[in-house]
Amino acid sequence: MASNSFGVIFKITTWGESHGKAMGVVIDGCPAGLSLEESDIYTELAWRAPGRNTLMSPRIEPDKPEILSGVFDGKTTGAPISILIPNSDADSSKYEPIKNLLRPGHANYTYLEKYGIFDYRGNGRASARETVCRVAAGAIAKKLLSHYGIKLVAYLKQIGTVSAKVLHKDITQLIQTTKQSAVFCPEAKASETMIKLIEETKERGDSLGGIVEFVADGLPTGLGDPIYEKLEANLAHAMLSLPATKGFEIGSGFQSVLMNGSEHNDIFIKEEGIIRTKTNHAGGTLGGISNGMPLVGRVAFKPTSSISHEQETLTLEKEAAAIKLPSGSRNDPCVAIRAVPVVEAMAALVLADSLLLNKCSRL
Ligand SMILES: Cc1cc2nc3c(=O)[nH]c(=O)nc-3n(C[C@H](O)[C@H](O)[C@H](O)COP(=O)(O)O)c2cc1C
DSSP states (O other): OOOOEEOSSSEEEEEOOTTSSEEEEEEEOOOTTOBOOHHHHHHHHHHHOTTSSTTSOOOOOOOOOEEEESEETTEEOSSOEEEEEEOOOOOGGGGGGGTTBOOTTSSHHHHHHHHSOOOOSTTGGGSGGGHHHHHHHHHHHHHHHHHTTOEEEEEEEEETTEEOOOOOSOHHHHHHHHHHSTTSOSSHHHHHHHHHHHHHHHHTTOOOOEEEEEEEESOOTTOSOSSTTOHHHHHHHHHHTSTTEEEEEETTGGGGGGSOHHHHSOOEEEETTEEEESSOTTOSEETTEEOSSOEEEEEEEOOOSOOSSOEEEEBTTSOEEEEOOOTTOOOOSOHHHHHHHHHHHHHHHHHHHHHHHHTTSOO
């Protein structure tokens, strides 16, 4: 299986299966001298962990990361950083009764076609358990960004038809309000309505999709290369490499088709001697290069494929069959909630890599 790595200078390689012994990530290219403790990584993993409340999968993983290499005396040495995260609450019994069925919305059909073998216990590499490695690496990328004065936050913007109104004026406050919400939605009223909607949908044995938005502030101009490695292209690659994603937007995104150029063009202004724009429809990039305005993007997640309803399907031998998940199966009713820290991590990885790459753009 190829392609388990992401990034050019700040490059990660992840390994491990959902019901294997452990998950792991190797981070290559992190500059030496960055202070780093296991607790920095643990804090980020705790935001992503399942079982935090009844709105997510009840799998309980302590997600205690162990740094195996690349750190000495609390500082990165420049050597590859290797992180191990044990799997301790895998329950393969729920997968046994459905192992000979094609699971609607899941990866077992395509994996079987491609590799001829599929780890049905927890879906192996197709499982979102892999994203724990991305969040571990993202924790380090976020520390690097913070060293350069860059702040980053992701939050739940929409679930089903319930959308939050979010202002990007004060990113520090946005981080705080996001973390106070059980669903990572910074607007209290929308957060409450979302929780009700999830509870009702879960009760009916169904699932919901959602949109995760991210904002990065304090970016210098110049990140991103203008042709095949445009900043937004790399962000789209990062986000669409996540399981269950169905769309990516930057700035005004798909809504921009409803505007005229006269409305959409962001007018340049001088603010305290710095070039800014009056509006930010571009979402922080021009020509694939960061323009110093906040970077704003959105990721669409489909409704969770695993639902309690019985569904039609086929057996692996192509016979008509019905699939119903065994009772007690553990699933997120809306994956977009737990995807919030993962989107943040992927944005951090792209930005950290872009920052380091930008150091060789001119004399
Ligand atoms: C954080 C996160 C948690 C997820 N949890 C579940 C889950 O509990 N149940 C499920 O059916 N899919 C879940 N998914 C999505 C599946 O992993 C994914 O839909 C499946 O592997 C098929 O891949 P695809 O949707 O990218 O085509 C989750 C995705 C993310 C990002």
